[in-house]
Amino acid sequence: MLAVLITLTPGRRNEFIDCQKSKVRIAVLPIMDVKTRWNSTLELLEPAYRLREFTRESLQIPKYSQYRPLFTTQDEWTIVKYVMEVLRPFRYRTLWVSKRHTVTLHHVITVYNDMFDHMDGMMRALAKNKTQWKQDVFFAAKLARQRLSKYYAEVTPTTGMLLISAQILDPFRKLRSFRKWDKGMDINPEDETSYTTQYQEAFLNYVENEYCAKLRRGPVNKLETVPISNLVPSTTASGSYQSSVDQYDLSSDDGEYLTPYNVPETTAGLSDRAARLLTAARLYLNSPPEAPKNWGQINPNLNDYNSDPMEISSTFWIPDITDWWRQQEETHSKYADLSNVARDIFSIIPHGVGVEASLSLG
Numbered sequence: 001m002l003a004v005l006i007t008l009t010p011g012r013r014n015e016f017i018d019c020q021k022s023k024v025r026i027a028v029l030p031i032m033d034v035k036t037r038w039n040s041t042l043e044l045l046e047p048a049y050r051l052r053e054f055t056r057e058s059l060q061i062p063k064y065s066q067y068r069p070l071f072t073t074q075d076e077w078t079i080v081k082y083v084m085e086v087l088r089p090f091r092y093r094t095l096w097v098s099k100r101h102t103v104t105l106h107h108v109i110t111v112y113n114d115m116f117d118h119m120d121g122m123m124r125a126l127a128k129n130k131t132q133w134k135q136d137v138f139f140a141a142k143l144a145r146q147r148l149s150k151y152y153a154e155v156t157p158t159t160g161m162l163l164i165s166a167q168i169l170d171p172f173r174k175l176r177s178f179r180k181w182d183k184g185m186d187i188n189p190e191d192e193t194s195y196t197t198q199y200q201e202a203f204l205n206y207v208e209n210e211y212c213a214k215l216r217r218g219p220v221n222k223l224e225t226v227p228i229s230n231l232v233p234s235t236t237a238s239g240s241y242q243s244s245v246d247q248y249d250l251s252s253d254d255g256e257y258l259t260p261y262n263v264p265e266t267t268a269g270l271s272d273r274a275a276r277l278l279t280a281a282r283l284y285l286n287s288p289p290e291a292p293k294n295w296g297q298i299n300p301n302l303n304d305y306n307s308d309p310m311e312i313s314s315t316f317w318i319p320d321i322t323d324w325w326r327q328q329e330e331t332h333s334k335y336a337d338l339s340n341v342a343r344d345i346f347s348i349i350p351h352g353v354g355v356e357a358s359l360s361l362g
Contacts, residue, residue, distance in 0.1 A: 002055060002070055003030035003048070015061065019054045030055070038094045042087040045080055052077060079133050086137065089118045102322050103346040106170040108163050110177070112152060119145045161206055162345060168203050169342045171290045171324050175200060200285055207281045211341060215274040277337040284335055292319035322346065 006016050007029055020027035030051055034043045048055075052072065059068050072080070093111045096104060119141050126138040155163070168174055178195040182188065189196035325346075329339040 002059075002067065003032045005064075005067055005070075006030055006055070006058065007032065016054065016058050019057045023054075039087070039091045042084060042091055045084050045087075049077065049080055049084065082134075082137065086122060086141070089114065102320055103349075105163070105346055105348055106166040106173070106321065109167050112148075115148055116145070119148065161202065162348060164199050165203055165206055165341075165345050166348075168199065168285070169325075169345060170321050171284075172292050172319050172321065174289045175285065176289055203285070204278070204281055207338075207341060208278060212274040212278050215277065273337065277341075280335050280338040281341075284338055290324065 005012070007013055013029055016029060017027045028047070028051070031044060031047045034040050056071060058064065059071055093115065096107060096111065123138060123141050123145070126134050126141070129135070129138075167177065175189075175196050178199050179189045182191075182194045182196055187194045191197060321342075325335075325339045325342045327333070328335040
């Protein structure tokens with residue numbers, strides 16, 4: 001309502017601009033509406049919060065005294081600030097998966113995990129608070145989490161296999177995240193029931209059935225998939241565990257990778273090219289993740305109402321996995337044959353998977 005009153009006439013607009021002179025580099029007017037899309041609520045709240053002191057000052061003009069009761073109270077601004085903190089991680093993930101500079105499919109599982117963690121942490125912080133507005137936020141978060149669980153449960157086996165393969169084909173991560181899931185739940189990564197072993201075998205079966213079988217012109221077996229309930233740590237999806245996994249944490253013991261196993265030089269009965277592909281896949285899985293020259297980490301100080309969204313997202317595509325796979329192909333490295341698999345999978349954009357709908361929660 002105040003935004004309408006302030007922008008109603010040229011005179012009022014000029015008065016509001018005058019309140020900002022000498023205090024900000026660029027004076028702006030309140031936003032009355034935005035297009036309904038991802039982050040639309042946050043896009044309305046942030047400018048209002050940023051301009052709150054100027055709005056208060058403009059209402060001190062005597063002729064506008066009748067509108068002062070409409071001004072948001074300090075307690076209400078506290079609620080607005082809290083809601084913005086709740087919504088900002090959704091914007092961060094939205095900007096991430098909507099990038100066009102390079103592929104982002106390998107981040108989808110991370111997005112699911114982080115969104116579960118964010119809502120679980122928020123709900124734990126609010127659960128015992130009896131303040132009415134915090135109870136209202138808790139109820140909204142609970143509904144949002146139920147909706148996220150619904151999208152998560154609707155991931156098909158084929159899509160789940162693509163997401164797992166995309167994460168594994170990130171050369172700077174490989175199986176590292178899955179190993180951390182196992183260790184976080186006191187599971188030996190080498191056990192048959194571990195996430196690491198299941199996903200490694202599922203990926204090798206995918207390469208064998210979808211690529212090697214076609215190369216030798218044989219029948220394609222039915223694609224084996226892992227249970228969709230394992231797309232994120234089961235305890236995270238159920239709400240009883242907060243993984244807080246740093247996708248590029250270098251603290252893992254890379255010594256686990258230094259002794260390759262089950263990597264034959266040749267495979268009888270397959271064409272040479274199919275044999276090279278399967279061997280390359282096994283070598284890739286049994287070698288440590290690559291060490292990038294630099295990391296694309298967000299600066300927490302940028303994710304606030306004073307920040308440019310493009311600046312927030314400026315490092316999302318670092319390290320560039322497409323450049324790494326391109327080099328493998330161009331230099332005819334030991335992973336050159338596997339680069340064809342990577343190219344096929346990374347040609348899929350996240351808009352084709354359920355995580356896109358999940359971001360509408362924000």
